[in-house]
Amino acid sequence: MNLSEFLPTGIQLSYLVAASLFILGLKRLGSPATARQGNQLAAIGMFLAVVATLLEQQVLNYQIILIGIVIGSVIGAVAASKVEMTAMPQMVGIFNGLGGGASALVAIAEFWRLLSSNAPLSTTSLVTIILGVLIGGVTLTGSFIAFAKLQGIMPGAPVLFPLQQVVNFLILAAFLGGSAYFLFAPHTLPIFYGLIAISLILGVLFVIPIGGGDMPVVISLLNSYSGLAAAAAGFVVNNNMLIIAGALVGASGLILTNIMCKAMNRSLANVLFAGFGSDSGEVSSAGGDGIQKTVHSIDPEEGAMMLGYARSVVIVPGYGMAVAQAQHAVRELADQLEGLGVEVKYAIHPVAGRMPGHMNVLLAEANVPYPQLYDMDDINPQFDQTDVALVIGANDVVNPAARHDRSSPIYGMPILEVDHAKHTIVIKRSMRAGFAGVDNELFYEDKTMMLFGSAKDVVTQLVSEVKQL
Amino acid sequence: MTTATLITCLFVFVLASFVGFEVINKVPPTLHTPLMSGANAISGIAVLGAILVSGAKDWNLTVILGFIAVILATINVVGGFLVTDRMLLMFKKKEAKA
Numbered sequence: 001m002n003l004s005e006f007l008p009t010g011i012q013l014s015y016l017v018a019a020s021l022f023i024l025g026l027k028r029l030g031s032p033a034t035a036r037q038g039n040q041l042a043a044i045g046m047f048l049a050v051v052a053t054l055l056e057q058q059v060l061n062y063q064i065i066l067i068g069i070v071i072g073s074v075i076g077a078v079a080a081s082k083v084e085m086t087a088m089p090q091m092v093g094i095f096n097g098l099g100g101g102a103s104a105l106v107a108i109a110e111f112w113r114l115l116s117s118n119a120p121l122s123t124t125s126l127v128t129i130i131l132g133v134l135i136g137g138v139t140l141t142g143s144f145i146a147f148a149k150l151q152g153i154m155p156g157a158p159v160l161f162p163l164q165q166v167v168n169f170l171i172l173a174a175f176l177g178g179s180a181y182f183l184f185a186p187h188t189l190p191i192f193y194g195l196i197a198i199s200l201i202l203g204v205l206f207v208i209p210i211g212g213g214d215m216p217v218v219i220s221l222l223n224s225y226s227g228l229a230a231a232a233a234g235f236v237v238n239n240n241m242l243i244i245a246g247a248l249v250g251a252s253g254l255i256l257t258n259i260m261c262k263a264m265n266r267s268l269a270n271v272l273f274a275g276f277g278s279d280s281g282e283v284s285s286a287g288g289d290g291i292q293k294t295v296h297s298i299d300p301e302e303g304a305m306m307l308g309y310a311r312s313v314v315i316v317p318g319y320g321m322a323v324a325q326a327q328h329a330v331r332e333l334a335d336q337l338e339g340l341g342v343e344v345k346y347a348i349h350p351v352a353g354r355m356p357g358h359m360n361v362l363l364a365e366a367n368v369p370y371p372q373l374y375d376m377d378d379i380n381p382q383f384d385q386t387d388v389a390l391v392i393g394a395n396d397v398v399n400p401a402a403r404h405d406r407s408s409p410i411y412g413m414p415i416l417e418v419d420h421a422k423h424t425i426v427i428k429r430s431m432r433a434g435f436a437g438v439d440n441e442l443f444y445e446d447k448t449m450m451l452f453g454s455a456k457d458v459v460t461q462l463v464s465e466v467k468q469l
Numbered sequence: 470m471t472t473a474t475l476i477t478c479l480f481v482f483v484l485a486s487f488v489g490f491e492v493i494n495k496v497p498p499t500l501h502t503p504l505m506s507g508a509n510a511i512s513g514i515a516v517l518g519a520i521l522v523s524g525a526k527d528w529n530l531t532v533i534l535g536f537i538a539v540i541l542a543t544i545n546v547v548g549g550f551l552v553t554d555r556m557l558l559m560f561k562k563k564e565a566k567a
Contacts, residue, residue: 069543102519226509227508240481244485356498357500364499
């Protein structure tokens with residue numbers, strides 16, 4: 001067997017090794033001790049796959065490819081080293097979009113190649129190309145809208161307009177009709193352009209009605225789509241490596257989507273189509289009307305006394321803490337309290353950040369020891385023995401209405417049961433409602449103390465007050 | 470592409486999806502973000518497709534589209550793996566301290 005005979009076999013074998021490395025890598029990413037190694041294994045797999053592909057017979061022009069790889073690597077490396085951890089959701093969002101965009105371009109480019117080589121255009125090829133364009137296009141624009149919402153370029157509130165579902169349905173129907181026509185007349189280029197345009201529009205329409213608070217679900221779902229887009233591109237160029245890797249990512253994104261939906265006790269359909277969360281700061285008056293509500297407000301000095309003389313404190317961080325960049329101050333406060341002999345734990349709700357696991361990363365960045373972080377199911381039974389629950393920039397995830405108020409939009413959502421603690425201190429900017437746009441009855445309870453102000457300022461004041469105890 | 474190859478591709482896709490579900494289920498919440506950004510980097514595998522379509526000898530529309538796709542997918546791959554490593558390094562550092 002000479003080299004030219006061995007090469008195709010060798011390439012396929014390399015793909016097999018690379019696919020195995022991806023699976024092993026993902027497996028190891030699932031455990032804290034092996035996660036870093038898992039990521040490296042996957043990276044090695046990727047490198048191997050790229051090298052193998054460069055050896056494919058149809059690759060004749062290395063110059064342009066290498067230029068592309070160098071440009072992409074530099075941009076990617078700079079972005080990865082510069083990004084703030086609070087901005088991780090946007091970063092992953094943008095990357096999802098780029099992956100989807102690349103997949104769509106591959107499908108379009110392959111169509112062009114087939115068209116210009118006068119090769120027969122089989123129905124199966126055309127179907128895979130249409131799918132590649134659709135999934136890739138939706139991922140591209142959908143991710144960019146998600147990015148704009150997360151970055152605050154676009155308002156986080158759901159964008160709703162009359163007959164939205166009808167319009168969406170008509171556009172989808174137009175896509176299906178156009179696709180059917182295209183299968184019979186693939187040389188009608190305007191139809192192909194139309195399909196590309198509709199895919200891009202669908203991505204926009206898909207994300208705009210989704211509220212800012214539901215972004216963890218959207219990011220997970222778009223992650224899944226970016227995998228499916230890569231798999232679709234794999235069908236287009238008939239490459240198993242793309243199909244396997246794409247399917248793996250598609251599956252992982254779907255699992256995370258499911259976990260996020262469960263954490264909010266909502267179905268995926270509800271998240272995607274309900275236009276949930278007004279984000280306008282208006283407080284809905286569901287339940288409790290007419291009852292005079294009063295809140296107890298305290299100052300940092302009193303707060304520090306409560307915390308300093310407690311035996312156990314559970315800190316409940318929300319995204320508000322991250323926005324205020326208060327995580328380092330919070331860790332300092334926890335250190336001070338521990339110095340006074342207080343037992344400090346952190347309670348992390350599954351949707352506490354803007355993407356799955358986001359809060360854990362933010363606290364890790366502030367050097368909070370990993371064993372102090374507790375998941376919702378582990379910490380909830382412990383609130384009964386907790387002296388003070390310190391809620392920082394969290395709202396809906398600690399609203400007891402989720403347990404008993406059937407009229408509340410968040411009814412049924414699993415919450416952190418801070419109201420079971422002996423006292424609760426809530427650090428909050430104002431009485432503004434959370435993402436779900438509902439009032440929080442926790443704030444009006446007798447044992448709840450409100451500490452108004454920006455999370456960072458208040459926590460910093462708490463730190464200096466605790467020092468004086 | 471013939472129907473037979475399409476079916477083979479479908480087999481690979483469905484089986485790989487099942488593997489994905491089995492491998493990734495039961496990941497602790499702490500690792501959800503790194504898992505997602507790692508998976509995200511893997512979805513940059515589209516770079517292979519991009520290389521295949523942009524490898525033609527002469528400049529034409531296919532090569533130009535492929536070239537853009539190579540850049541986009543490489544950003545996704547390189548950025549994704551590096552940022553995941555950066556995050557996991559933070560977890561590591563803190564464990565050593567604890």
